[in-house]
Amino acid sequence: EDQVTQSPEALRLQEGESSSLNCSYTVSGLRGLFWYRQDPGKGPEFLFTLYSAGEEKEKERLKATLTKKESFLHITAPKPEDSATYLCAVEKNTGNQFYFGTGTSLTVIP
Amino acid sequence: DVKVTQSSRYLVKRTGEKVFLECVQDMDHENMFWYRQDPGLGLRLIYFSYDVKMKEKGDIPEGYSVSREKKERFSLILESASTNQTSMYLCASSPLGRTQYFGPGTRLLVL
Numbered sequence: 312e313d314q315v316t317q318s319p320e321a322l323r324l325q326e327g328e329s330s331s332l333n334c335s336y337t338v339s340g341l342r343g344l345f346w347y348r349q350d351p352g353k354g355p356e357f358l359f360t361l362y363s364a365g366e367e368k369e370k371e372r373l374k375a376t377l378t379k380k381e382s383f384l385h386i387t388a389p390k391p392e393d394s395a396t397y398l399c400a401v402e403k404n405t406g407n408q409f410y411f412g413t414g415t416s417l418t419v420i421p
Numbered sequence: 422d423v424k425v426t427q428s429s430r431y432l433v434k435r436t437g438e439k440v441f442l443e444c445v446q447d448m449d450h451e452n453m454f455w456y457r458q459d460p461g462l463g464l465r466l467i468y469f470s471y472d473v474k475m476k477e478k479g480d481i482p483e484g485y486s487v488s489r490e491k492k493e494r495f496s497l498i499l500e501s502a503s504t505n506q507t508s509m510y511l512c513a514s515s516p517l518g519r520t521q522y523f524g525p526g527t528r529l530l531v532l
Contacts, residue, residue: 343519343520345520345521347523352526352528353525353526354425354511354523354524354525354526355464355511355523356523357520357521357522357523360519360520398463398464400464400521408466408469408479409454409466409521411456411463411464412463413461413462413463414463
């Protein structure tokens with residue numbers, strides 16, 4: 312069964328305390344893996360797309376990496392404004408469907 | 422900048438009412454999607470469209486229909502709203518085989 316699992320469900324960090332969020336997938340035939348940030352009451356905001364194992368993308372304090380079965384979103388020295396839910400999605404190379412994980416809720420405490 | 426807009430941020434409807442949610446994108450994207458998002462369940466695909474007048478069912482199409490008469494506009498219709506359709510509704514668009522961009526969402530409450 313095609314599935315995307317994110318862990319942990321929730322994460323509380325002190326400001327400056329680096330950590331990683333995990334997205335594992337069992338989708339066969341990956342076209343792309345996507346990371347989004349979602350603030351409460353708003354739509355998801357696109358962060359990164361990764362297409363092949365070994366690929367890495369960076370944006371400010373965030374870095375996304377991809378292996379054959381999972382992706383990590385590394386957060387370096389987070390700030391309170393990084394608090395949000397981070398969603399992972401994968402797209403199969405057949406059809407147009409995306410499969411979303413349920414997200415990791417990140418809280419960064421000053 | 423990609424812009425996806427949704428007709429309402431908040432809606433309150435009564436059980437049995439017909440509800441229209443509209444989504445407009447300004448990037449000439451082929452694909453458009455409707456999701457609902459519920460706590461603990463994540464985003465679930467209701468319908469998507471890959472071209473004008475074309476539509477395909479997603480994972481949870483029951484109780485919903487869609488319309489795409491123009492490329493930039495994708496409407497979600499709740500034929501007879503029920504309380505279990507209370508949710509956050511998200512529209513997205515994408516070019517073929519690429520990133521989905523989301524609208525701000527419509528929070529629907531059915532009483």
